[in-house]
Amino acid sequence: MLRIIRDVTRELLRATPRLTDRQLRFIQSPAFTRSADWARLRYDFMRDHDGRCQCCGHGTPDGTKVNVDHIHPRKSHPHFALTYANLQVLCAACNRGKGNRDRTDWRYRAPTIPTCPACRAPMQRRVGPHGPFWGCSRFPACRATRPENYLAAAAQPPQRQQRARSAVTTRREVLAHNRRRYARIVHKHRRARGGGA
Numbered sequence: 607m608l609r610i611i612r613d614v615t616r617e618l619l620r621a622t623p624r625l626t627d628r629q630l631r632f633i634q635s636p637a638f639t640r641s642a643d644w645a646r647l648r649y650d651f652m653r654d655h656d657g658r659c660q661c662c663g664h665g666t667p668d669g670t671k672v673n674v675d676h677i678h679p680r681k682s683h684p685h686f687a688l689t690y691a692n693l694q695v696l697c698a699a700c701n702r703g704k705g706n707r708d709r710t711d712w713r714y715r716a717p718t719i720p721t722c723p724a725c726r727a728p729m730q731r732r733v734g735p736h737g738p739f740w741g742c743s744r745f746p747a748c749r750a751t752r753p754e755n756y757l758a759a760a761a762q763p764p765q766r767q768q769r770a771r772s773a774v775t776t777r778r779e780v781l782a783h784n785r786r787r788y789a790r791i792v793h794k795h796r797r798a799r800g801g802g803a
Contacts, residue, residue: 652672658672672698724748
């Protein structure tokens, strides 16, 4: 009935698929989460990401319940419901804090070109007598270098404790933002009913 999409950038370049009303209702219903297509995609995604929350670092090895979350919600973007690149693993607390309207992508991204440690300019890959290395693009004004394997080391996600500490702050900010938004909605609703200031 539906197909699993692995490459979202290629899919975005194509025309948006036309879904029938029946397909739209199915994707937006709770029955979608019980479908075989979703179960297979969810299993593959959890396996590929070690069942760890991509926001705070907790996961199934710690005994934390984790969810596979749609970055762009199924209700507003049904054509990305089975898109591998539209998924992220979040623990129950982070997913609850994120809600359905926040489109924050918590997945770790490795840098593609390092920046110069001295002047913050982009670096260029160069070859010297001792082999390849990264050199500042502002050479000879800046002579800073990095080893060739700098990107490989940077591609490794930070240690879990460091990641968790920074993610907790961010998660708190998201939760506080959602609380304020909820309070505004309740306040508007009460004013509309004529029951409060």
